[in-house]
Amino acid sequence: MSEASAPHAADRRELTAAQRNAVAELLRVSPVADELGRRFVRAGHELHLVGGSVRDALLGRLGDDLDFCTDAHPDETLRILKGWAESIWETGREFGTIGAQRDGLRLEITTFRAESYDQVSRNPVVVYGTSLDEDLKRRDFTINAMAVSLPEHRFTDPHGGLDDLSAKVIRTPSTPGESFGDDPLRMLRAARFAAQLRFAVHPDVHRAMTEMAADLDRITAERIRDEFTKLLCGADPITGLRLLVDTGLAERFLPELTGLKLEIDEHAQHKDVYEHTLTVVSNAVSYEDEGCDFVLRMAALLHDVGKPATKAVGSDGRVSFHHHEVVGARLTKARMKAMRYPKEITAKVTALVALHLRFYGYGRGEWTDSAVRRYVADAGDLLPRLHKLTRSDCTTRNRRKAAQLAADYDALEDRIARIAAEEDLARVRPDLDGNAIMELLGVPPGPVVGRAWKHLKELRLEHGPLDRDAAEVELLRWARAEGLVD
Structure with missing residues (x-):
């Protein structure tokens, strides 16, 4: 891999370690990734490992799900995959994505995108792009805008993602206003990545999140839910939650969280409920198995x-x-x-x-x-x-x-x-089941059986287990009090 720009002297050691991580991770997946790259090249197309896969490779945490981009359209991608992939799925075809599996790796290959966004729903309107640089520029953050071309392993980093990865900072390839204007959900994604990676958002990104928080109202509840769930399940959810509250994003979809910032009385007769809640979340994480x-x-x-x-x-x-x-x-x-x-x-x-x-x-x-x-x-x-x-x-x-x-x-x-x-x-269940209740009381299935069952359960909770004779005595006592038997 070659660097897109020379690292600062202070970062050189850490960047070198990141590159070593990437090499180790890429060597693990190379037999499949390089073979796939050669198939695309033979067909006259490009193939690049891209986005989160490159970021995670640099962090030494690349999983078995690999993301690629290509200039090939979905029909051509399908032709290249057939006869090579063990299985193929087309559930993401409308977004230009074809999925495949090979040797235990899940692969998603997406045609270069230069998408625009619906100005009402802010959902992406897919428009195919023509170049890798164009595809990388439209991505959410610089740390997700790096690529490794296959099979030659050429590293492309036009927006300084490697430097930002080293600095542990979240920044956008274009201006934050332009990026969040395209898709306001990216503001929530910034908080999510801060929670998952333990990164800080760039001051310009934080400022735009605050100024544009109301734009989140244009995003569907389902998309917000999915991003928030990933945030809360991050390695450091507290950082993400603080970002949501500090920028005003929480007020748009989870106002109860912001509402926990109660005014503390002058005698401090109650603890800060908001800070207490964040501590409880942190404690809960520590108790997970x-x-x-x-x-x-x-x-x-x-x-x-x-x-x-x-x-x-x-x-x-x-x-x-x-x-x-x-x-x-x-x-x-x-x-x-x-x-x-x-x-x-x-x-x-x-x-x-x-x-x-x-x-x-x-x-x-x-x-x-x-x-x-x-x-x-x-x-x-x-x-x-x-x-x-x-x-x-x-x-x-x-x-x-x-x-x-x-x-x-x-x-x-x-x-x-x-x-x-x-x-x-x-x-904890009653000592007599429904059949025994019906037989003893001589009643058919219905509300009486349910009431009797509930009474016996209350006795079970109050006194513990009863033997069969004692349970029958208690049931008959209740039935007489209810006027059900003489």
Whole structure:
């Protein structure tokens, strides 16, 4: 690889390391990439490894998904791939992209683009370009505007992406105003890359994001949702979230986050809810077992969104947020619905927000075994995440208080384990099933069976398992009280 421009002396060592990373990564994929490049050249076309693939190769983190660009149109790309690729897909054909698989690598080959954008929706209107330089100029950021030509491995970097990669800065190939004017979603992508790569945005980019934040309103909820999800699942989501709030972008699609910046009273009777929330998100990340747990991170982000609406100041000057978990669950459900998250994901996050305060009070010795059973039953499959969220929510600087809260939760988990060893807490069900209820009461399927089932479940939660005879006695007692039997 040859450099597009000579590095600054201070950067030379780091750039050399980046180039070594790229060489190692390219050697790994070269048998496939170079062979594909030769096929395109023989057909009279160009092929370049491009965008995120080059960036990730330089960072030493190239995966098995490779992005290419070419002057060949989709029909010609298909002809070149047939007989060579193990499988081919055309789902991106309308955008000039043909997909293929070879030797465990997923390849996407896209015709040079010189696209414009619909001035209402800001969705791309595909226009094929004629040169690599034209294609690179229309890309979002300089670190994504580098290419390696195949099979000769010629490096092209017309916008200084290598320098920006070394400096860990996010900058646009054209002016930020022009770039974001083409596609406002790029403002959110800037925050996303800051979170994923731990990079800083260039001051000019930050300024344009702030001035043009309202343009994000022209982007569909689904596109915003997908970028935000990637941001929250980044290696450093806090940096990305701060960017969203500081530039005003969060106000366009997640105003509840900005709303957490409550005015702190002069006596500091409550902590900074916004900073507390970011700390909880950071804590939640540290509790993840493997990879990003989006449900946990989103619940951590939204767990206190009900506080602004429930803030009250008592006669003693103390601030309270009574029932903010109830209000927060309602706000969470509405916001995630507006962002077009799937119902299943929304339900899980909403449930965690509703349950995140349930633990408090346990340390005062108020919980019976019945309360523990209800805690487990209400959490259901979310119990492991609820454990992590509750622990993440402890952000006090008072070491003694923090230690006591941790000890209390340790005790609760131990108690859950003890009761679970005696009972099947993961599947708390009545001691009689529907068939047994119908047989004993002599009733057909219907509302009565449901009411009886619910009554027996309440008994199960309150008293633990009952044997068959005791369960039947309790069911008949309830049925007599309901006037169902003599």
